[in-house]
Amino acid sequence: MEVSMEKPQALAVQQKKELTQKEEKTIPARYYVPNADIYETEDALTVVLEMPGVEKKDVNVNIESDVLRVDGQIDFSKYENLDPVYSEYNVGHYARAFTLSDKIDQDGINAELDNGVLTLTLKKSKEALPRRIAIR
Amino acid sequence: MMLSDQFETLFKLQQALEAFRTSSWLESSLSGTGAYPPINVFRKGDDFVVITEVPGIKNSDLDIQVKGNTIRVAGTKSVDYSEKASVHRRERLAGRFDRTIAIPVQIDADQVKAECHDGVLALFLPRAQQDKPRSIKLN
Numbered sequence: 117m118e119v120s121m122e123k124p125q126a127l128a129v130q131q132k133k134e135l136t137q138k139e140e141k142t143i144p145a146r147y148y149v150p151n152a153d154i155y156e157t158e159d160a161l162t163v164v165l166e167m168p169g170v171e172k173k174d175v176n177v178n179i180e181s182d183v184l185r186v187d188g189q190i191d192f193s194k195y196e197n198l199d200p201v202y203s204e205y206n207v208g209h210y211a212r213a214f215t216l217s218d219k220i221d222q223d224g225i226n227a228e229l230d231n232g233v234l235t236l237t238l239k240k241s242k243e244a245l246p247r248r249i250a251i252r
Numbered sequence: 253m254m255l256s257d258q259f260e261t262l263f264k265l266q267q268a269l270e271a272f273r274t275s276s277w278l279e280s281s282l283s284g285t286g287a288y289p290p291i292n293v294f295r296k297g298d299d300f301v302v303i304t305e306v307p308g309i310k311n312s313d314l315d316i317q318v319k320g321n322t323i324r325v326a327g328t329k330s331v332d333y334s335e336k337a338s339v340h341r342r343e344r345l346a347g348r349f350d351r352t353i354a355i356p357v358q359i360d361a362d363q364v365k366a367e368c369h370d371g372v373l374a375l376f377l378p379r380a381q382q383d384k385p386r387s388i389k390l391n
Contacts, residue, residue: 129288145259154340155338164344192261199296207265231370
């Protein structure tokens with residue numbers, strides 16, 4: 117088997133995007149938009165979100181009228197007694213919403229949080245599954 | 253603590269971090285081959301804490317080295333998909349990184365500790381005993 121010797125690309129810094137939503141927050145603290153990958157397989161839609169610093173208990177996922185909303189709160193009490201001397205990025209809660217084009221089986225949502233990465237697997241509902249039509 | 257106080261606290265932290273965006277603390281001593289991962293540096297009493305966000309990077313893919321008062325954080329971030337998937341959106345970046353940070357104070361290299369939880373890496377850098385500030389008593 118041939119092994120690719122190609123070196124992986126050097127990783128660039130992605131500046132955090134501040135959340136700008138139609139509805140404004142009532143609180144002054146800043147929210148950030150988690151980087152997301154979305155991909156689809158035949159029976160499910162997978163949404164992967166990077167939310168470093170968010171613990172399992174502080175993640176909120178819900179689907180309402182085809183809008184998937186994800187909210188992750190960071191525990192900033194960990195920053196108590198720490199005085200910044202140098203900063204390259206800011207910290208804050210995360211929020212992001214997606215309008216889903218497929219019908220999702222509300223009971224078939226699976227969420228996993230690993231190393232600050234939230235993976236949501238949304239099972240498509242039966243009506244939305246592609247049907248193969250046999251040709252006689 | 254009241255809920256509104258909590259948000260006030262977070263807002264203050266965010267403002268403090270914003271204020272140190274222009275800090276020259278590391279300016280003269282930055283080296284290494286890249287700017288990833290971005291770091292924040294905090295003072296904790298006499299000691300220092302370097303915090304960085306490394307979501308999706310396994311501990312085994314992180315290589316942290318300390319030599320004198322320089323710290324090197326290197327590793328690889330991989331983003332995997334099943335081959336059958338069709339990709340709608342791809343924002344997460346994958347690649348290798350190698351960053352060296354020279355801390356402008358003397359640190360006790362043997363006592364450096366690293367912790368990684370929920371994609372946040374924290375490096376605890378105790379200040380070297382001989383570098384700690386001494387109080388001078390007035391006679």
